[in-house]
Amino acid sequence: MYSESFIPAVASLGSLAFVLGIIILFVSKKFFVAEDPTVSMINALLPGVNCGACGYPSCSQFAEELVRTRNPSMTCPVGGGELAEKLGTALGITMAEPKPVTCVVLCQGHNGNARESAEYIGIRDCWAAAQAFAGTKQCRFACTGLGSCIAFCDFNAMRIENGLVVIDKELCTGCGACVPACPYGVLTMQEKKNERYLIACSSHDRGADTRKACDAGCTACQKCVRECPEQAIVIDNFLASIIQAKCTSCGKCLEVCPTKVNCILLERDMETVKSKKVP
Amino acid sequence: MKTFKTGGIHPPEQKLTSGKTVEVMPHPQELAVPMSQHLGKPAKPVVKVGDEVKKGQLVGAADGFISANVHAPTSGKIKAVKQHPHPGGQYSMTVFITPDGKDEWLEGLNTPECDWKKLSKEEILKRITDAGVVGMGGAGFPSGVKLSPPRDKTIDTIILNGAECEPFLTADHRVMIEEPEAIVKGLEIITSLFQGQVSAYIGIESNKPDAAAALKKHADSKGIGIVVLETKYPQGAEKQLINAITGRTVNEGELPFDKGCLVHNIATAIAIYEAVCKNKPLIERVVTISGMEIHTAKNIRILVGTKFSEIAAFCGSMTEKTNQVITGGPMMGKAQFSLDVPVTKTTSGILFINNRGLEKSGEKTCIRCSRCISACPQNLQPWLLANTAQLRDFDTIELYGMANCTECGSCSYVCPSKRELVHWIKYAKTLASKRKQRQSA
Numbered sequence: 001m002y003s004e005s006f007i008p009a010v011a012s013l014g015s016l017a018f019v020l021g022i023i024i025l026f027v028s029k030k031f032f033v034a035e036d037p038t039v040s041m042i043n044a045l046l047p048g049v050n051c052g053a054c055g056y057p058s059c060s061q062f063a064e065e066l067v068r069t070r071n072p073s074m075t076c077p078v079g080g081g082e083l084a085e086k087l088g089t090a091l092g093i094t095m096a097e098p099k100p101v102t103c104v105v106l107c108q109g110h111n112g113n114a115r116e117s118a119e120y121i122g123i124r125d126c127w128a129a130a131q132a133f134a135g136t137k138q139c140r141f142a143c144t145g146l147g148s149c150i151a152f153c154d155f156n157a158m159r160i161e162n163g164l165v166v167i168d169k170e171l172c173t174g175c176g177a178c179v180p181a182c183p184y185g186v187l188t189m190q191e192k193k194n195e196r197y198l199i200a201c202s203s204h205d206r207g208a209d210t211r212k213a214c215d216a217g218c219t220a221c222q223k224c225v226r227e228c229p230e231q232a233i234v235i236d237n238f239l240a241s242i243i244q245a246k247c248t249s250c251g252k253c254l255e256v257c258p259t260k261v262n263c264i265l266l267e268r269d270m271e272t273v274k275s276k277k278v279p
Numbered sequence: 280m281k282t283f284k285t286g287g288i289h290p291p292e293q294k295l296t297s298g299k300t301v302e303v304m305p306h307p308q309e310l311a312v313p314m315s316q317h318l319g320k321p322a323k324p325v326v327k328v329g330d331e332v333k334k335g336q337l338v339g340a341a342d343g344f345i346s347a348n349v350h351a352p353t354s355g356k357i358k359a360v361k362q363h364p365h366p367g368g369q370y371s372m373t374v375f376i377t378p379d380g381k382d383e384w385l386e387g388l389n390t391p392e393c394d395w396k397k398l399s400k401e402e403i404l405k406r407i408t409d410a411g412v413v414g415m416g417g418a419g420f421p422s423g424v425k426l427s428p429p430r431d432k433t434i435d436t437i438i439l440n441g442a443e444c445e446p447f448l449t450a451d452h453r454v455m456i457e458e459p460e461a462i463v464k465g466l467e468i469i470t471s472l473f474q475g476q477v478s479a480y481i482g483i484e485s486n487k488p489d490a491a492a493a494l495k496k497h498a499d500s501k502g503i504g505i506v507v508l509e510t511k512y513p514q515g516a517e518k519q520l521i522n523a524i525t526g527r528t529v530n531e532g533e534l535p536f537d538k539g540c541l542v543h544n545i546a547t548a549i550a551i552y553e554a555v556c557k558n559k560p561l562i563e564r565v566v567t568i569s570g571m572e573i574h575t576a577k578n579i580r581i582l583v584g585t586k587f588s589e590i591a592a593f594c595g596s597m598t599e600k601t602n603q604v605i606t607g608g609p610m611m612g613k614a615q616f617s618l619d620v621p622v623t624k625t626t627s628g629i630l631f632i633n634n635r636g637l638e639k640s641g642e643k644t645c646i647r648c649s650r651c652i653s654a655c656p657q658n659l660q661p662w663l664l665a666n667t668a669q670l671r672d673f674d675t676i677e678l679y680g681m682a683n684c685t686e687c688g689s690c691s692y693v694c695p696s697k698r699e700l701v702h703w704i705k706y707a708k709t710l711a712s713k714r715k716q717r718q719s720a
Binding site: 117118119122123125127128130131132133140180205206 | 361362364368369370602613614615616617642699702703705706709710717
């Protein structure tokens with residue numbers, strides 16, 4: 001009894017599949033678009049994470065554009081110099097080597113340094129918190145520690161530790177996708193360096209107000225500006241910043257910084273360049 | 280009884296201070312006068328540190344068309360001009376004044392009452408603009424701008440908003456009882472600015488029969504209609520009030536003057552009367568200090584720039600259980616993060632409340648009960664807007680009518696899953712406008 005009932009079903013669906021299969025076969029032959037094999041080859045070399053750091057929405061579009069224009073200045077910051085070499089040999093041109101960059105956090109306002117203003121109970125999102133005063137901390141320039149940037153990082157290089165975003169230098173590829181995700185602008189991209197001295201503060205408040213809100217805030221005391229032999233430190237609107245191109249990493253600024261917790265940070269990210277793996 | 284067509288909720292009224300006469304608070308030790316007390320561009324400070332100012336002297340000049348003047352609330356010395364927390368949720372340029380205790384008016388201000396009928400329209404508008412009058416209901420739209428709508432629009436209905444639908448707040452209620460004459464005069468001045476047949480109404484919720492009676496005495500002879508409205512939130516929202524009184528619907532993207540209406544707050548009418556007839560700039564207002572955690576709830580007349588901490592002290596300090604201080608009403612007001620914030624022209628109330636237990640419950644998932652849809656006075660689907668905001672899909676959310684949301688909070692109030700519906704919609708509005716800025720840049 002059952003055998004009788006499924007035969008027409010199998011027969012009808014089977015014949016339908018056969019007819020459709022023939023149509024698909026016909027269409028695929030008739031409307032075949034030949035793809036440039038170089039594009040797929042280049043595409044295979046690229047990291048394939050579609051982070052958008054190159055300015056194109058996806059890796060495959062970068063590959064298409066690169067093959068079409070053969071512009072040596074098109075770079076993939078994620079792949080770095082290694083990838084530029086590979087792409088150069090594949091296309092027979094000399095590619096410009098991208099300067100390796102990394103993400104730095106211009107804030108040290110973790111829960112130990114920055115003082116809390118009020119308990120924030122709304123949506124756990126930095127932009128939502130920014131509507132209700134400058135987040136949870138007294139300093140209105142500080143990282144809120146709610147981590148809206150994390151969703152934008154394709155490389156799992158960001159995490160929140162003790163109320164402050166922390167960048168994993170090994171995993172950060174410098175794609176820059178996180179920078180516009182921060183409402184306070186505490187994330188910036190800087191060139192990778194063996195040793196980097198960094199004023200890790202974004203507060204444009206006057207010194208006294210900054211000091212009230214955070215132990216690690218830059219009070220614009222001018223001491224480091226006077227001490228720097230290269231004149232690499234400038235103060236703009238109550239905040240010092242180091243011009244990395246002039247900085248020779250002598251470390252004199254860190255010695256004179258009078259803040260309780262130094263607002264000047266020493267970061268090393270060159271060893272990590274070698275061990276960096278492209279996912 | 281008249282009311283608006285769709286949606287609405289009935290939160291507990293909690294009008295603790297409706298029977299209390301307005302007290303005048305003594306001058307504080309220091310005044311922090313923000314330059315941004317209105318919608319639009321902040322005013323430009325025109326005083327320097329160390330300057331002596333008289334009461335009513337200009338300290339911030341309007342910067343651009345949609346902006347408003349800011350005046351010194353009392354005489355004294357300028358102590359500082361710097362960024363300071365603002366009750367609106369941002370930091371704003373603020374002028375700090377140390378009062379000298381003399382409270383001397385600048386010459387030519389606070390003159391004896393003059394007859395406004397002798398003044399030309401331009402003179403009336405100029406006096407209103409110069410006095411820095413803004414909408415005192417909460418949004419703070421400069422009144423001078425509101426009173427000069429585009430030429431091609433005809434205004435045939437002027438409405439004064441005395442609904443005061445937010446729980447706790449009674450500032451407008453008390454003003455209606457104590458100064459009905461000034462309100463009616465203010466409304467007459469507004470009406471005189473428009474040509475043709477203009478009908479004037481004052482909309483009052485049914486829970487304030489004494490206010491309606493007080494106004495009726497003065498309004499009846501002037502041909503002003505007192506409309507008693509059903510007690511329902513958000514009866515006092517501009518679009519809902521127009522719908523309730525005239526039956527007209529202000530659609531998405533339209534402004535009240537597209538429907539021939541103009542809505543002003545009760546307190547604004549008094550400010551307009553004082554500006555025109557007495558040359559008095561807007562430097563003080565009536566504020567309701569209420570909530571379960573303040574020692575004595577009061578209605579007080581207060582100088583703009585008084586810090587919340589001094590107000591709390593004047594009302595017998597807040598209890599230790601206070602965990603939220605809100606400006607405005609509990610439905611649309613903003614929680615504050617510091618008691619250093621000052622009262623502005625738009626602060627209608629300050630609430631000291633304890634909502635411990637509520638804050639930890641957190642958001643649950645939507646159970647599709649559709650209560651938010653029934654509650655929404657703007658005919659929107661708040662759950663859908665919030666879900667789209669959570670997905671950060673800002674193109675779709677505009678199709679769902681995000682711009683039409685007035686952020687009244689009815690949906691968040693009724694949601695059994697305690698979803699932060701309004702906060703998500705506000706969040707989407709901010710990010711969508713940021714994205715537009717970035718795209719156009």
